[in-house]
Amino acid sequence: MDAPSTPAAGGGIPACATAPPSGLGGRWQPLAYQERAHRPEASAAQPSADTVLVRRTLAEIEPVADKVTSYFYALLFLRDPDLRGLFPAAMDVQRDRLFKALLTAARYADDVPVLTTYLSELGRGHRKYGTVAAHYPAVGEALLGALARYATQTWDRAAEAAWARVYTTVSQIMIDAAAADERTSPPWWQAEIVAHEPRNHDVAVITVRPDAPYPFRAGQHASVETPWWPRVWRHYSFACAPRSDGLLTFHVRAVPAGWVSGALVHRARPGDVVRLGPPAGSMVADHSTDDGMLCLGGGTGIAPIKALVEDVARNGRSRPVEVFYGARHDDDLYDLDTLLRLQKVHRWLSVRPVVSDGPTLGLSGRLPQVVGKYGPWTAYEAFLSGPPGMVRSGVDALLGIGIPPHRIRHDSLDELLASAPGAP
Numbered sequence: 156m157d158a159p160s161t162p163a164a165g166g167g168i169p170a171c172a173t174a175p176p177s178g179l180g181g182r183w184q185p186l187a188y189q190e191r192a193h194r195p196e197a198s199a200a201q202p203s204a205d206t207v208l209v210r211r212t213l214a215e216i217e218p219v220a221d222k223v224t225s226y227f228y229a230l231l232f233l234r235d236p237d238l239r240g241l242f243p244a245a246m247d248v249q250r251d252r253l254f255k256a257l258l259t260a261a262r263y264a265d266d267v268p269v270l271t272t273y274l275s276e277l278g279r280g281h282r283k284y285g286t287v288a289a290h291y292p293a294v295g296e297a298l299l300g301a302l303a304r305y306a307t308q309t310w311d312r313a314a315e316a317a318w319a320r321v322y323t324t325v326s327q328i329m330i331d332a333a334a335a336d337e338r339t340s341p342p343w344w345q346a347e348i349v350a351h352e353p354r355n356h357d358v359a360v361i362t363v364r365p366d367a368p369y370p371f372r373a374g375q376h377a378s379v380e381t382p383w384w385p386r387v388w389r390h391y392s393f394a395c396a397p398r399s400d401g402l403l404t405f406h407v408r409a410v411p412a413g414w415v416s417g418a419l420v421h422r423a424r425p426g427d428v429v430r431l432g433p434p435a436g437s438m439v440a441d442h443s444t445d446d447g448m449l450c451l452g453g454g455t456g457i458a459p460i461k462a463l464v465e466d467v468a469r470n471g472r473s474r475p476v477e478v479f480y481g482a483r484h485d486d487d488l489y490d491l492d493t494l495l496r497l498q499k500v501h502r503w504l505s506v507r508p509v510v511s512d513g514p515t516l517g518l519s520g521r522l523p524q525v526v527g528k529y530g531p532w533t534a535y536e537a538f539l540s541g542p543p544g545m546v547r548s549g550v551d552a553l554l555g556i557g558i559p560p561h562r563i564r565h566d567s568l569d570e571l572l573a574s575a576p577g578a579p
Contacts, residue, residue: 202265203264203265204317205264205317205320205321206264206265206317208309208313208314208317208318209261209262209264209314209317209318209321210262211309211314212302212306212309212310212314212318213258213261213262214309215305215306215307215308215309216302216305216306219305222305223254223301223302223304223305224254224255224301226300226301226304226305227254227297227298227300227301228254228297230296230297230300230301231293231294231297234293234296234297235290235293238290238293240285241284241285241286241290241386242386253294254298254301256277257294257298257322257325259273260273260274260277260321260325261318261321261322261325264321264324270324270325270328271328272437274325274328274329274332275328275329275331275332276332276433276435277329277332278328278329278330278331278332278333278336279332279333279336279340279433279435280378280432280433280435281329281333282333282336282337282342282343282433283342283343283378283380283388283430283432283433284386285342286333288330288333288334291326291329291330294326295319295322295323295326298318298322299315299318299319299322302314302318303315336433340433341367343380343430343431343432343433344365344366344367344369344430344431345365345366345428345429345430345431346363346364346365346366346369346403346428346429346430346431347363347364347366347426347427347428348361348362348363348423348424348425348426348427348428348429349362349363349364349402349425350362350425351423351424351425353420354489354490355486355487355489357408357409357410357420358406358407358408358409358420358455358489359406359407359409359419359420359423360394360404360405360406360407360490361404361405361406361407361419361423362402362403362404362405363402363403363404363405363429363431364401364402364403365401365403365431368401369401369403369431369434370397370434371393371397371403371434372397372434372439372466373393373395373396373397373439373440373459373462373463373465373466374392374393374436374438374439374440374459374462374463374466374538374564375392375393375434375435375436375437375438375439375459376390376391376392376393376434376435376436376459376566377390377391377393377403377431377432377433377434377435378390378391378431378432378435379391379405379415379419379429379430379431379432380415380429380430380432381415381418381419381423381427381429382427382428382429383414383418383422384414384415384418387414387415388415388432389413389415389416390435391405391406391407391458392405392406392436392455392456392458392459392462392540393405393434393458393459393462394406394458394459394461394462394490395461395462395465396462396463396465396466396468396469397469403431404458405419405458406455406457406458406489406490407419407420407455408420408454408455409421436459436566437564437566438459438538438540438564438565438566439463439564440463440466440467440470440536440538441536442466442467442470442472444474444536445472445473445474446474446534446535446536447474447475447476447477447532447534447535447536448463448467448474448475448476448477448535448536448537448538449477449479449526449532449535449536449537449538449553449558450463450464450476450477450478450479450537450538450539451479451481451522451523451526451537451538451539451540451541451545451549452478452479452480452481452539452540452541453481453482453522453540453541453542453545454481454482454487454541454542454545455541456539456540456541456542456545456546457480457490457494457540457541458490458540459538459540460478460480460538460540461490461493461494461497463476463538464476464478464494464497464501464504465497467501467503468497468500468501473503474503475503475505475535476501476503476504476505477505477507477529477535478494478504478505478506478507479507479509479518479522479525479526480494480506480507480508480509481508481509481510481511481521481522481525481541481545482508482509482510482511483510483511483512483513484510484512484513484515485508485510485513485514485515485516485517487510488508488510488517491506491508494506507525507529509521509522509525521548522541522545522549523545523548523549523551523552523553524552526549526552526553526556527552527555527556530556531556531557532553532556532557532558533556533557533558533559535558535562536562536564537553537558537562537563537564538564538565539553539563539564539565540565540566546565549565550563550565
């Protein structure tokens with residue numbers, strides 16, 4: 156499943172705007188009809204009773220997660236064989252994505268704003284797979300069946316009831332978000348490739364023209380499906396701010412066993428048509444402030460950073476933007492010339508290349524550690540994009556030099572890892 160939007164008014168669970176999942180023995184009732192005593196408002200220090208039970212189950216199944224996942228899908232396709240058609244032919248490509256998304260949502264059940272943001276984008280994004288409200292009951296039954304089979308020490312009637320309530324909340328948020336999105340947007344966009352520019356042996360800059368207006372914000376990403384691998388989707392960040400001609404640009408690196416990335420880099424050509432899912436992600440700039448922006452981009456993670464730079468330029472506000480562009484070798488800084496040209500045009504922009512391995516004319520070392528040598532950055536908004544390990548170490552480094560958590564923006568790792576059903 157996929158990710159964020161705006162939390163419901165007042166930070167609460169959205170009202171049921173559509174028919175709730177049915178046919179499950181009365182367990183999946185709309186939240187409005189459940190006894191509120193089962194789900195008291197919880198603080199970070201005091202998780203709700205349901206969350207305590209859910210986390211116990213998660214802890215028990217973690218060592219056998221692969222077995223639980225396999226059993227979940229076996230139950231799902233046994234209960235509703237038609238659902239198999241929503242998934243790619245090679246299940247090993249994304250076999251655990253849907254299940255991982257459900258567990259991620261359950262883990263954050265007490266954090267209503269985060270949960271609503273996360274699940275609303277998942278619900279909207281799942282429209283591209285052909286998911287409808289009627290599919291959710293079978294998923295819920297398979298989830299509980301898999302947990303009952305493997306959580307033998309913690310599973311009882313109380314745990315089952317807690318998971319049922321949590322899944323009701325999860326599914327309803329997603330159903331409501333999908334229903335609202337259906338009134339204004341298609342489930343996907345067709346987009347013709349109009350330019351394909353190889354930058355090195357494994358990176359290409361690809362520009363596409365959607366068949367209809369595609370609203371997005373700089374710093375966001377979209378899932379992409381190629382004609383060569385139907386129902387297999389992969390997330391790519393926009394490498395541009397919204398343009399008057401409606402064109403979109405992506406930076407794609409072909410990775411080992413990456414079906415979509417390999418096809419886009421080595422096989423795709425102008426004239427080919429891909430599909431785009433809806434925009435997602437919350438790593439966007441706040442243009443109501445002139446605070447400085449500290450941007451860390453590693454590898455093709457420089458794409459959304461470049462989009463943010465263009466966004467600041469389009470907005471017309473003069474605010475300092477400090478870009479640290481990291482790679483292993485000088486040759487991997489495939490978009491450095493573009494950024495340096497932008498630096499010449501905009502006096503508020505500073506670009507520093509950082510190379511971790513081998514000789515370089517720029518800065519040498521690991522990107523997060525190098526950033527700490529400059530600054531101070533405590534008054535800056537920080538933006539991070541790149542490999543998961545770089546983002547994790549980058550967040551730790553920024554916290555260590557005094558940047559408060561609310562000033563650090565990046566796409567949630569759980570959000571990206573749990574996108575389903577179909578990202579290799």
